[in-house]
Amino acid sequence: MRSIVDDITAGGTGTEIVKVVDHRTSILPLVLTGVGVTVLPSSWTRLARRCGAVVAPIEPAARLHVAMVSLPAHL
Numbered sequence: 001m002r003s004i005v006d007d008i009t010a011g012g013t014g015t016e017i018v019k020v021v022d023h024r025t026s027i028l029p030l031v032l033t034g035v036g037v038t039v040l041p042s043s044w045t046r047l048a049r050r051c052g053a054v055v056a057p058i059e060p061a062a063r064l065h066v067a068m069v070s071l072p073a074h075l
Helices: 002-010 026-034 042-050
Strands: none
Touching: 026 042
């Protein structure tokens, strides 16, 4: 996600990062109180809309690849 935000801020849009949080669950409440806009996984779309936020897709579509990493003994 951070690389998507970095691409947006590097694109000369005048966008600046005003707050960085450690937990994704803190981001939507910040947006809803007017701190700014954010990039969140599409799985948050329904919740964000129900809370009154405007949701728009990123164009061109961004993809986030994730992986699970674990010690073999803990699987």
